[in-house]
Amino acid sequence: MSRAASVAMRGAVVLVLVLGIALPAIAYEKVIAGLSQNRISITASFGGSELLIFGAVKRQAPIPSGPPLQVAISVAGPSERVVVRRKERRFGIWVNSEAVEIDLAPSFYAVATSVPFSEVLSPEEDAKHKVSIEQAVRWLSAPEGVADPEAFTEALIRIRSKAGLYQLAEGVVQVTDQTLFRTRISLPANLTEGDYWARIFLTRGGRVVDVFQTSIPVRKVGLERWIFTLAHEQPLIYGLMSLALAICAGWLASAVFRYIRS
Numbered sequence: 001m002s003r004a005a006s007v008a009m010r011g012a013v014v015l016v017l018v019l020g021i022a023l024p025a026i027a028y029e030k031v032i033a034g035l036s037q038n039r040i041s042i043t044a045s046f047g048g049s050e051l052l053i054f055g056a057v058k059r060q061a062p063i064p065s066g067p068p069l070q071v072a073i074s075v076a077g078p079s080e081r082v083v084v085r086r087k088e089r090r091f092g093i094w095v096n097s098e099a100v101e102i103d104l105a106p107s108f109y110a111v112a113t114s115v116p117f118s119e120v121l122s123p124e125e126d127a128k129h130k131v132s133i134e135q136a137v138r139w140l141s142a143p144e145g146v147a148d149p150e151a152f153t154e155a156l157i158r159i160r161s162k163a164g165l166y167q168l169a170e171g172v173v174q175v176t177d178q179t180l181f182r183t184r185i186s187l188p189a190n191l192t193e194g195d196y197w198a199r200i201f202l203t204r205g206g207r208v209v210d211v212f213q214t215s216i217p218v219r220k221v222g223l224e225r226w227i228f229t230l231a232h233e234q235p236l237i238y239g240l241m242s243l244a245l246a247i248c249a250g251w252l253a254s255a256v257f258r259y260i261r262s
Contacts, residue, residue: 029069030058031200031212040187040196041221048189051075053112053198054182055212067205069178070113070120074131074201075185077108077218078194084152100152103139107192110167112183114175117168122206129208131201133157133166164188191218 033055040049053073063069082105086098111133113120126132137153146152160166165188173183196216202209
């Protein structure tokens with residue numbers, strides 16, 4: 001090996017070592033987060049809940065210069081297929097005319113940001129990470145034979161937003177010194193049972209720096225759990241018990257009515 005080649009190789013090794021040490025120190029920012037509830041129990045008296053999400057940013061170097069740190073937080077319930085139908089008035093009555101099956105529609109979806117959403121994530125990053133409500137509700141394959149399929153998605157989002165199942169809260173994530181953050185997300189009473197996923201995005205200049213993800217089990221407990229299991233696993237027994245309960249309730253109401261009249 002020539003002297004020039006040896007010097008070049010040594011220089012390359014030194015450059016790799018310098019970059020390996022310097023780059024993480026400059027760009028390393030990682031989310032450390034926690035939740036006020038790691039599990040949500042649905043009981044007979046469940047009327048909704050509030051989820052506190054908080055955390056900090058771990059660094060190995062001073063805060064980078066340039067665009068300030070922003071935070072976006074999403075909480076998504078189990079996804080399911082949903083059929084959206086369009087109704088038209090024909091001959092004086094409303095009838096279903098067209099229907100579109102949306103492949104992925106979260107039963108619950110909430111997004112909270114530290115500033116307006118457009119300042120937190122660029123459209124490219126949003127399309128990559130599926131953060132906005134419009135990106136979370138989507139098809140795996142485009143429906144055929146429908147003139148305006150996007151109208152069905154917009155209708156689903158509008159209906160679930162009015163019901164409190166889809167939420168967009170801009171500017172509610174409190175960020176302190178580009179290091180600490182916290183926010184609260186309201187969970188409605190009509191939650192679907194399953195695993196919910198909370199995601200936390202750190203961004204700078206609209207680009208994602210780091211992502212943290214954790215699951216939140218939502219389960220029915222107590223009498224609610226027993227009735228749900230009985231109805232789905234032993235429907236015959238559940239039906240007979242419901243019939244017997246209805247007969248007993250009717251007889252009791254009749255007895256009380258006769259007693260009052262006498």
